[in-house]
Amino acid sequence: MSRQVVRSSKFRHVFGQPAKADQCYEDVRVSQTTWDSGFCAVNPKFMALICEASGGGAFLVLPLTKTGRVDKNVPTVCGHTAPVLDIAWCPHNDNVIASGSEDCMVMIWEIPDGGLTLPLREPVVTLEGHTKRVGIVAWHPTAQNVLLSAGCDNVILVWDVGTGSAVLTLGPDIHPDTIYSVEWNRDGALLCTSCRDKRVRVIDPRKGTVLAEKERPHEGTRPVRAVFVSDGKILTTGFSRMSERQVALWDMQKLEEPLSLQELDTSSGVLLPFFDPDTNIVYLCGKGDSSIRYFEITAEAPFLHYLSMFSSKESQRGMGYMPKRGLEVNKCEIARFYKLHERKCEPIAMTVPRKEAMSRLEEELRQLRATVQEQQKRLDELEEKITGK
Secondary structure, three states: OOOOOOOOOOOOOOEEEEOOHHHOEEOOOEOOOOOOOOEEEEOOOEEEEEEOOOOOEEEEEEEOOOOEEOOOOOOOEEEEOOOEEEEEEOOOOOOEEEEEEOOOEEEEEEOOOOOOOOOEOOOOEEEEOOOOOEEEEEEOOOOOOEEEEEEOOOOEEEEEOOOOEEEEEEOOOOOOOOEEEEEEOOOOOOEEEEEOOOEEEEEEOOOOEEEEEEEOOOOOOOOOEEEEOOOOEEEEEEEOOOOOEEEEEEEOOEOOOOOEEEEOOOOOOOEEEEEEOOOOEEEEEEOOOOEEEEEEEOOOOOOEEEEEEEEOOOOOOEEEEOOHHHOOHHHOEEEEEEEEOOOEEEEEEEEOOOHHHHHHHHHHHHHHHHHHHHHHHHHHHHHHHHHHO
16 A cells, blocks of 8 residues: 655645734725735834825825724825825835835835824925836845836836936836736846736846746736746746636746646636745735635745645735744744735734644644544444344
C-alpha cells in the first residue's frame, strides 16, 4: 500500500485570525468607486482608507490604535476635487502618504503624529503631469522621495517629490492602452506592468526600454495583475477564456511557457496579489470575495504550492497590507491584512502556530482518536450482547 507524502513546509499550518469587534474600525463609509485598487493603505502608525465624500474626493487617516466606532464627523484628507482612486504610504516616512485621483492630480500629504484634528485640504506637494485620471501610485522601495504614478492617459511618470518634477516618462509608445498594474521589483531597478492590450512587460525605467514581454499570459479579457516574486520570477493573476480565475508563475528569462498555471474558481472579482519576500508566500485577495488564498513559491517544480485559504462570511471591498515592521512577531504573526467591508475595516492576522502549540494539538488529536476507538470497542461489545440474546 502506497503512502501519500505530504510536502514539508514551515507554513503549511498558517491560519488567519480576524480581530475582535473592539479592535476593528466601525462605521466607516468605504468608497463605492468601481476601481480595482485596494482602497486601503497601512503602516505601523496609521490606517488610511478611501471613503465616500460629497463634492470631491477624500480619504480617512486614523492612528492604528484608534479602533472602535469612528465618529461620522472625523476629519479627512479632502484636497482632491474628484474621487480618490489609490493611496500609498511612503516606506521611508510613516507620516507621508501619496494619493492619485480622477482630477488628474497626484498629491503628497503629511499627517501629524496622533492623526488629524482638522480636515486636511492643503498638500505638501502637488504633482501635475497626467491628462487623465490617476489610478496607480507606488513609492520606490529603496530611494527616498521617488514616486511612480500611472494614469488612464497610458503614461507612467516617475517623480522627484522633493522638487515636484517628473524625472522619467514612459509614454503611450510603451503602453498603447489602459495600464492595469505597475509594480517595482525589490530593489527598485525594474518595473513590471500589465496593460489592457493583454501584455505583461518588464521595463528598465532608467533606459525606458522593455526588457521582456509576454503576450496574453491569460486567455481571458478581464484585467491581469502582475508582481515580481523571488529569483527573477513574475506572478500573474487573470482569467481563462471560460472566465475562470487563474494564477500563473513565470520565469522572466523564459516567458514562452509558465512554470505553473492553476485555475481557482469562476468568480468575477480581480485577484490582488500581495507577495512576502521573507517567507516566499503570495496572498491572493479577490475584490468581492470573502476569502484570502495563499501559496508558497519554491525553487523546485511545481514551484507554486497551494497552502490554505482564510474564509469569512462577508465579502471584501478592498484590502490593505501591513509592512513587516508593523507586525507582532512575538505572536508568530507573519502578515496582517486590513479587510474593508461596506461599513467596517477588519484586521486579519496571519499566524504560524508555535511548535509547542502544534505538539499540543497533535497530542489532543491522538487522545481523541484513542477515546473514539475505545467507544467503538464498547459499542461493538454491546451489539454482540444484543444480537447474542
